[in-house]
Amino acid sequence: xxxxxxxxxxxxxxxxxxxxxxxILPGEIYGFIGHNGAGKTTTIKxxxxxLQFEKGEIYIDGISVRENPIACKQRLAYIPDNxxxxxxxxxxxxxxxxxxxxxxxxxxxQERIRRYADMFELTExxxxxxxxxxxxxxxxxxxxxxxxxxxxxxxxxxxxxxLDPKASHLLKLTMRxxxxxxxxxxxxxxxxxxxxxxxxxxxxIQDGKLIRSGxxxxxxxxSSLENVFLExxxxx
Amino acid sequence: xxxxxxxxxxxxxxxxxxxxRKTGKxxxxxxxxxxxxxxxxxxGFLAVMFYVLADTMCAPLINAGFSWLYMALMGLLAVTxxxxxxxxxxxxxxxxxxxxxxxxxxxxxxxxILIARLSGVYVIGLMYELFVIVPAIIVYFLNIRxxxxxxxxxxxxxxxxxxxxLAISCILGYVIAWISSHLKNQKILTVIVSLAFIVGYYCxxxxxxxxxxxxxxxxxxxxRKVRGVLYPLYHMGLAAGGNVGSMLIFGAIVxxxxxxxxxVLAHSFIKLATTNxxxxxxxxxxxxxxxxxxxxxxxTKEFARFLGSPAYMLNCGLGILFMLAAAVLLFIKQDTxxxxxxxxxxxxxxxxxxxxVAGTCMTTTMNDMTAPSVSLEGKNIWLAQVLPVSGWSxxxxxxxxxxxxxxxxxxxxxxxxxWIVRPSLIGALFIPVMTVLFVILMAALGLLCNLKMPNLTWxxxxxxxxxxASVAIAxxxxxxxxxVFGVGYYLLARVIAPYAYLAVVTLILVFADIAxxxxxxxxGSRIFDQLTS
Numbered sequence: 001x002x003x004x005x006x007x008x009x010x011x012x013x014x015x016x017x018x019x020x021x022x023x024i025l026p027g028e029i030y031g032f033i034g035h036n037g038a039g040k041t042t043t044i045k046x047x048x049x050x051l052q053f054e055k056g057e058i059y060i061d062g063i064s065v066r067e068n069p070i071a072c073k074q075r076l077a078y079i080p081d082n083x084x085x086x087x088x089x090x091x092x093x094x095x096x097x098x099x100x101x102x103x104x105x106x107x108x109x110q111e112r113i114r115r116y117a118d119m120f121e122l123t124e125x126x127x128x129x130x131x132x133x134x135x136x137x138x139x140x141x142x143x144x145x146x147x148x149x150x151x152x153x154x155x156x157x158x159x160x161x162x163l164d165p166k167a168s169h170l171l172k173l174t175m176r177x178x179x180x181x182x183x184x185x186x187x188x189x190x191x192x193x194x195x196x197x198x199x200x201x202x203x204x205i206q207d208g209k210l211i212r213s214g215x216x217x218x219x220x221x222x223s224s225l226e227n228v229f230l231e232x233x234x235x236x
Numbered sequence: 237x238x239x240x241x242x243x244x245x246x247x248x249x250x251x252x253x254x255x256x257r258k259t260g261k262x263x264x265x266x267x268x269x270x271x272x273x274x275x276x277x278x279x280g281f282l283a284v285m286f287y288v289l290a291d292t293m294c295a296p297l298i299n300a301g302f303s304w305l306y307m308a309l310m311g312l313l314a315v316t317x318x319x320x321x322x323x324x325x326x327x328x329x330x331x332x333x334x335x336x337x338x339x340x341x342x343x344x345x346x347x348x349i350l351i352a353r354l355s356g357v358y359v360i361g362l363m364y365e366l367f368v369i370v371p372a373i374i375v376y377f378l379n380i381r382x383x384x385x386x387x388x389x390x391x392x393x394x395x396x397x398x399x400x401x402l403a404i405s406c407i408l409g410y411v412i413a414w415i416s417s418h419l420k421n422q423k424i425l426t427v428i429v430s431l432a433f434i435v436g437y438y439c440x441x442x443x444x445x446x447x448x449x450x451x452x453x454x455x456x457x458x459x460r461k462v463r464g465v466l467y468p469l470y471h472m473g474l475a476a477g478g479n480v481g482s483m484l485i486f487g488a489i490v491x492x493x494x495x496x497x498x499x500v501l502a503h504s505f506i507k508l509a510t511t512n513x514x515x516x517x518x519x520x521x522x523x524x525x526x527x528x529x530x531x532x533x534x535x536t537k538e539f540a541r542f543l544g545s546p547a548y549m550l551n552c553g554l555g556i557l558f559m560l561a562a563a564v565l566l567f568i569k570q571d572t573x574x575x576x577x578x579x580x581x582x583x584x585x586x587x588x589x590x591x592x593v594a595g596t597c598m599t600t601t602m603n604d605m606t607a608p609s610v611s612l613e614g615k616n617i618w619l620a621q622v623l624p625v626s627g628w629s630x631x632x633x634x635x636x637x638x639x640x641x642x643x644x645x646x647x648x649x650x651x652x653x654x655w656i657v658r659p660s661l662i663g664a665l666f667i668p669v670m671t672v673l674f675v676i677l678m679a680a681l682g683l684l685c686n687l688k689m690p691n692l693t694w695x696x697x698x699x700x701x702x703x704x705a706s707v708a709i710a711x712x713x714x715x716x717x718x719x720v721f722g723v724g725y726y727l728l729a730r731v732i733a734p735y736a737y738l739a740v741v742t743l744i745l746v747f748a749d750i751a752x753x754x755x756x757x758x759x760g761s762r763i764f765d766q767l768t769s
Contacts, residue, residue, distance in 0.1 A: 050621045052766055069765075073624035084615035086537065088544030096525050100533035101623050106525055114522070126520040 001026045001061060001153050001184035002047065008055035009042050009208075016042045018208040019056070024184050024201075026152075029175055031199035032188040033229060039208040040188040041081070044157050047186070048078040061152055074102070077146035081158040081188075083138045087131035091122065091141050094130060095148060102149035109148060116144040119170055135162040143171060147178075154178070156187035160194060172198055196225040204232060237344060241352035248329075249356045279367060286313075287371035292448065294375045302455045303380060304473025307390075308462055309451070310372035311397060311469050314365040318401035319408070321364030326357045326409030330501075336509045350505050354402065354498070361401035362394070369394045376476065385478035392483075393472055396490050400468070403494045406501060410508070426546035431557075530625055534633035541612060542605065542637060548612070551701050555602030559645035562599050563652040570656045577657070586734025589663035590725060592653045593738065594718050596667060597674045599649050601714030603642040606682035607707040609634040611691045611700030615769045627761035631683055635756075638679040646671055666738050673745035674717075680752040682710035687760050692769040 002024040009017040017039040024030045034040045045051040047058050049069040058065040060072040086094055092113070099109040117123040120140040130138065139162045146154055154175075160168050175185050175198065189195050195202055196216055202225065203213035211232060212219050220228050253271065256263055263271060290310060297306040330353050339349050373390055380386065412429075451458050463470040468489040474482035528536070542548055566573060581587035610631075613620060620630045650668050659667070685706035694700050701707065725737050732740075 048622050049765075050618055051768070070624045070626060073622060078618075078622045080618060085619070086541070086616055088541050089537075092520065093540070097533050097537055098623070099525070100528045101530045101625060103530070104527075106527050109525060109527075110522070123520055127518040 001028075002030075002155075002186055003059040004043070004047065004056070005058070006056040007043065007046060007053055007058060009039075009046055009051065009053045011042075015208050017046070017053070017205075020205070020208070020210050021056075022203055022210065022213065024153075024186050026182050026184050027179050028184050028200045029179050029198055030184070030186045031195035031202040032186065032205065033190075033192065033195055033202055033225075034188070034205035035233060038205045040205060041157055042208075043205070044078075044155055044186070044188060047155055048076065049073055050078075075151060076153045076155060077149065077151040079139075079142045079146050079154070079156040079159055081161060083142035085130050085138055085141060087129065090127055090129050091133070092126040094141065095126070095145055098145045099148050104149050108150075112148050112150075113144070116147050116174075119174070120144060120167055136164055136167065139163055140167060143174075147174070152183050154183070154185045154187075156185065158189060159187055160189065160191060192224075192226045192229060196220065204229060206232065238348050238351065241339075241344070241348060242355055245352045245356040246359070249359055282367050283371050286368045287375065289313075289448075290372045290375040293452065294372075294379050296452050297455055298379050300455050302459050303376075303477055304470065305451075305455055305459045305462060306473070307372070307376065307393075307476040308466060308469040308473035310368060310376075311393070311472050312466060314368040314372070314394070314397060315401055315404070315469075317368050318361040318365035318398065319404055322357050322361040322401060322405045323408045323412075325360050326405040329353050329356050330406070330409055330505070330509065333509075340506065340510070346506055347502050350498075350502055354406070354501075357405060358398055358402045361405060362398040365394060365398055365401060369397070380477075383478050385480070386476065389475045389478060389483050393476060393486075396487055397472070399494045400490045403490070403497045406497045410501070414508075427549060430546065430550050434554075531629060531633065534625065534629060535636050538609070538633050538637040542641075545697060545701075547698050547701050548605075548608070552605045552608065552707075553603060553641060555600060555604075556641055556645045558602050559599050559642075559649050563645075563648035566649070566652040566656060573656055584734060585660055585663055586738070588657055589659050589666050590734055590738055592657050592659070592667055593670045594722060596646065596649050596653055596671045597718055598715070600642050600646050600671065600675050601678065601711065601718075603638065604678075604682050604707055604710040605638040605641060606634050606679045607686055607710035608700040608704055609638075609683065610686040610764065610767070611694065611704060611706070612697060613767075613769075614692050614694060614697075614700075617692055617767055617769045621765060621767075627764035628757050631687075631756055631760055631764060634683060635679050638682070639675060642675050642679070643672060646675060662735060666735075666742070670738065670742055670745065673742065673749055674714075676749045677717075677745060677752065678710065678714050680749065680756060681713060682706065683756060684752055684760060685709045685713075687756075687763045690767060692767060 002022070004020055004022040007017050007020040008015060020039070020043060022030075032040050032043070042051060046053045047060070047065065049065050049072060053066075061075050063071050063075075065072045086097075089097065095113050096109070099113075104112075113126075114123075117126060120143065122137065122140050122144065125133065125137060130141065133141065139159070143159070146156075159171060163171060172194070179185055179200075199216055201213065201215050202219050204211050204219070212228075216225065219225065253275075254263055254268055255261070256267070290306075293309065294306050297303065330350075333353065340346075373394075376390065377387075468486055471479075471482040471486040471489070475486050542553065577588050577591060580591060620627075647668075650671060653667060654664055657663070657667075686704075689705050691700050691704060721741050724741075725732075725734070728737060
């Protein structure tokens with residue numbers, strides 16, 4: 001579903017991402033772990049077509065992000081770590097805006113808005129302006145807007161930050177059921193327990209380089225993911 | 237404790253001197269000096285303006301035995317200017333201060349917080365008042381015989397007068413806070429108050445000359461009216477002449493009024509400052525959503541941004557009202573306009589049309605919605621970039637909003653112009669065609685400038701709207717283009733007929749439109765896709 005081949009992104013002479021290769025298959029939840037400034041967000045933004053990259057290729061559902069970005073974006077949804085949404089819109093107006101852009105039919109959007117807004121307990125707030133939303137509510141709205149067009153791939157940057165425990169739990173359930181239907185999720189996180197329990201595969205990035213990847217069992221072995229991550233950090 | 241609060245309040249009041257609003261960082265020493273010099277020039281210009289006004293009034297009124305009326309009128313002007321400067325500040329400082337919650341949570345008496353806040357408003361009111369009252373006092377001192385009491389009281393008057401400004405600003409600020417806390421859409425209040433101010437300002441400027449003439453011709457009558465309506469200012473005028481009794485009455489009235497206002501505020505301050513303004517929850521009721529195309533969704537988003545921001549509407553869309561007002565005024569004053577046009581054109585139809593085109597285009601230049609539109613994406617830029625739409629689609633929506641909001645009111649101006657000028661068929665075609673081409677060019681140029689000079693890191697939207705190079709270029713560039721074409725005709729008038737010149741300009745506009753839109757489609761679209769906040 002997502003194929004990153006030899007991705008290299010340079011900022012002012014410094015390699016933020018260096019020759020990174022990752023393959024994410026349909027049905028997989030893929031966790032992306034690394035310290036602050038390791039290159040996670042740069043990789044994620046490159047996959048979404050927000051950042052241009054110097055070398056390598058990224059394919060979404062077999063389509064090149066570089067050559068056909070719009071077709072790729074049609075298949076993916078992105079949830080940033082800090083969801084800056086349009087403050088001048090109400091929640092429902094924002095969801096309808098996203099649905100219009102993706103060409104979601106009236107019936108389908110109504111059913112999905114109802115289902116996900118009820119699930120994340122945001123229905124009551126949909127008529128309010130986004131400027132009145134808390135960080136967690138904005139995060140929930142961004143999640144609903146990501147699910148509204150039924151994407152094949154969801155890319156998330158620290159999706160659990162700001163969510164209350166119930167919403168976090170619901171998001172994990174939604175992620176699992178979403179991938180069980182054949183879609184894929186690629187997300188970054190600092191919460192290693194979540195990565196260990198939720199992910200099918202994980203990748204660890206350090207200073208822009210991929211240093212370990214595979215199934216959770218392959219990466220952690222007999223230890224915990226936290227121990228492996230800390231050992232790798234100390235060995236730097 | 238009070239000292240620390242007062243110091244913090246003064247730092248806040250004078251932050252504009254040492255802090256850059258664009259970046260939120262402190263200015264360098266050189267920056268502070270440059271900024272200080274710039275403001276000295278601007279404020280100096282204002283002070284000179286008030287000096288000229290004071291000089292016009294002072295001698296005639298003193299010679300007619302109405303020296304008190306001179307000081308009362310200048311005092312009234314000082315109060316008006318001071319209120320203008322501090323009333324919105326009062327609202328923001330007293331009721332919307334960002335650190336209200338922090339201060340209320342600290343072991344500080346509410347009255348101490350209120351006194352610190354009021355001291356900030358007092359200083360702002362005093363600053364604005366001084367622009368008027370200092371030139372007025374200088375002129376006054378040059379025209380009267382000075383005694384110890386006249387000097388002492390005249391110097392004390394601004395200090396006391398600022399308490400009057402503070403009291404009135406607090407009352408008006410209280411009214412604004414009350415309306416604001418009962419109004420769901422506060423943007424409406426901002427737009428209405430701002431428009432009322434703009435209309436009031438132009439009405440005042442338009443009638444100032446006549447009012448001054450009436451005062452100087454019959455100071456006795458006017459003095460009686462002022463004495464009846466503005467009793468404290470009457471005594472202020474007498475006090476400036478050294479009258480001890482009047483000084484005591486003026487001081488007692490102003491300080492008494494301030495004390496009453498202070499007691500009322502102290503009683504209700506916490507309630508007003510902590511009211512959750514206008515956020516009454518609107519219950520969501522599911523409605524059948526209508527599906528729209530992506531282009532329509534992008535255009536609707538642009539309109540939502542425009543209508544959701546009073547600053548954007550008032551600064552970049554004021555031309556809409558201006559054009560509608562111009563269309564009506566042209567119609568009402570058509571006789572005068574026809575005479576002026578005949579005088580300027582010596583009866584040549586082509587020249588009349590050229591002037592009509594230039595005038596119509598000029599009225600459209602006050603709209604510059606595209607010029608800050610890319611910067612206004614700010615931290616939301618990722619949304620436009622991650623959705624399956626091209627950069628050109630987003631830019632096109634911005635262009636379309638500008639064209640719709642400018643060409644519709646421009647059509648009213650064109651209709652009015654055509655009605656008045658009644659040109660030949662070819663002339664009647666040139667006016668709308670050239671206006672449309674010019675509006676397209678200005679919309680596209682605004683976008684081009686903003687793509688070349690974007691600012692996506694602002695903390696207040698007023699920065700890209702009012703303080704950006706792209707807006708300045710778009711606004712003055714339109715006038716520049718019209719002037720260049722005007723000068724061009726002036727230089728070529730002997731060798732080219734007016735209609736031939738208009739045809740050449742039309743062709744230039746067509747090519748310029750195509751070139752700029754082609755640039756936006758190709759290069760502009762790529763730049764937009766690569767912008768990062």
